Amino acid sequence: MTTSIALFTRDLRVHDNPVLHAAAAAERCIPLFVVDDAIVSSSFFNANRAAFLTESLADLDASLRERGGRLVVRRGKVVEEVARLARAHDVTEVHVAADVSRYARRREEALRALDVDLHVHDASINAVPPLSLTPTGGGDHFAVFTPYFRKWETVPRRGVLRAPRRVTVPDLGGDLPDLRHGTPSPDLAAGGETVGRELMARWARSGVDDYADVHDALAEDATSHLSPHLHFGTVSVTELLDRVGTASEGARAYTRQLAWRDFHHQVLAARPRSSTEDYRTRNDRWRRSERDFAAWRDGRTGYPFVDAAMRQLAREGWMHNRARLVAASFLCKTLYLDWRRGAQHFVDLLVDCDLANNQMNWQWVAGTGTDTRPNRVHNPIAQAGRYDAEGRYVKRYLPELAEVDPRYVHEPWKLPEDERAALDYPPPIVDLGEAADRFAEARRKR
The missing domain is CATH 3.40.50.620 (HUPs)
Known part of the structure; x- marks a missing residue:
């Protein structure tokens, strides 16, 4: 037998x-x-x-x-x-x-x-095996996403497999463990394939087609929320791609995001040390400020967009992708603190924390990874105006700003003095202009 x-x-x-x-x-x-x-x-x-x-x-x-x-x-x-x-x-x-x-x-x-x-x-775990694609001009992996994606989307994927009808298991004892420990985030998503498949079906049926138009509108919360299920494999990325298809602009935009996941996996497969070391060093001499890091970690920087993102992370063990981008940029480039500290805080809280995606996304934002514009800075005020113009995302996670006029919710320091004094909210810990100059100077001196 x-x-x-x-x-x-x-x-x-x-x-x-x-x-x-x-x-x-x-x-x-x-x-x-x-x-x-x-x-x-x-x-x-x-x-x-x-x-x-x-x-x-x-x-x-x-x-x-x-x-x-x-x-x-x-x-x-x-x-x-x-x-x-x-x-x-x-x-x-x-x-x-x-x-x-x-x-x-x-x-x-x-x-x-x-x-x-x-x-x-x-x-x-991947739609396309990590090191199965190589650049035409040579090399063991793609270092830039766009040419990788062009090749990735032409690769025939395997067919979706049925669940086995029967699994015959030897007589083995033992109970399922309860691995829970500590205090999880209060609004943590539920785990398991049953939940994941329900999310996937609903997303493919009524969510993905609008993805291109609304995925960055933070207040709408119009993303799939499938990243924890992809990390634990309670949903198959191959089946997910099959279910969403490519018929709509939204589906094509979502497929591109799933390709980023494979892209980062092939980078880490080729360069395993990039989980802790710069993929492309900028010879940064990162600042060390426990005060600034604590303010960022606790959502008390004085910049509501950044603080809402960090409060969402603490409350849900998850964060919207646009918010991750802005919060990470604020730590690495506005505060000029080491990306590894931010990456570890995400490791400490994110339920969907995939090593390849977490570390390589942090490096992308820090400018030490695969970003072809390593010195770009995501201004939290400009980003807030573009992706949360009415402040609904901020107010969802910062109750102390819930009653603030939308005109001031992203810049509460501009409120009349009496209203500002009544808020239990800190002033900005850094001036954005001065921080931008500091970062530019640091990169010039590298």
Whole structure:
């Protein structure tokens, strides 16, 4: 009797899962998730991700039970737990999704040393395998998004796979763990494939077609909110692309955003050290100011757009993409503080924190990554006027400004003195003009 292991990592779903689809073809299949001590003991395993993961594992187990199986959960070192089960149940094959972090690649290398056939599925976490596309002129990866995207959109994608009708699992004991710890964000999104598929269906049916027109209108909150599900793999990016299609301008714009995800993965796959080191150094001598960093972290900079973004992060464990861009630019270029500090704060709170996208997006904003205009600065006042003109986004997250006249909500320091004094809101911690001059001078001296 043949027995396989489907090793779940960041693909916690039964639908369109190449790992489970292939492993379930064996006579017996062990759907395995290992609670990895190296990860759960790290800062990356924040309270928000722990809660989302706990819900996602429970939902995955329920889906497997509907198919006659169950999720097997072990805790420890991944390769040791796989080896232990392989020996005990005469496992001949192990299936796992390809991933790009240094940790994932070390895990894959160690799995290859086991006395089983290892099958690594390239198009499970990504729509296009990370290093399958290379520039025509040579090189191991694309360093600029636009030529990458032109090639990416011509690549035929694999077909969407059905969920297995039945999964036959050996008699293995063990309960599902409750991995929750700390205090998650009060408005954290729910986890699990069931929730993710409902979101995906609703988005494809009634949201994506307007995406090009409204995705940056922060008050409308008109994005898919699928990023946590893509990070944990409770939704398949291949199926998502298939569902949204390319028939509308909105769908094409959304597809482009999903391509950014693959783009960053191929950058990190080619340059693993860029998770902590500058991809393209500007020789920055970053300022060190605990006061300024604390004001940014706590949403007390005196710039309402930035502060609303940081309060949204604390409340939801998530932040609108335009807000991420402006908040990151404010830290790196207005305050001139190290991008790594901001990236780590996002790691500490974001439920959707994908290592490749978080680090490479931060580097893009800091001008040390793949941005072809490394010195661009996103002015929070100008951005607010463009994307939150009436201040509805700001007022949603800054209750102390809820009653402020929309004319002043983005610049409350311009209020009449008596009204300004009555606000429990700080003055700006930095003058934007002086900060822009400081940043320009710093980059000239590099």
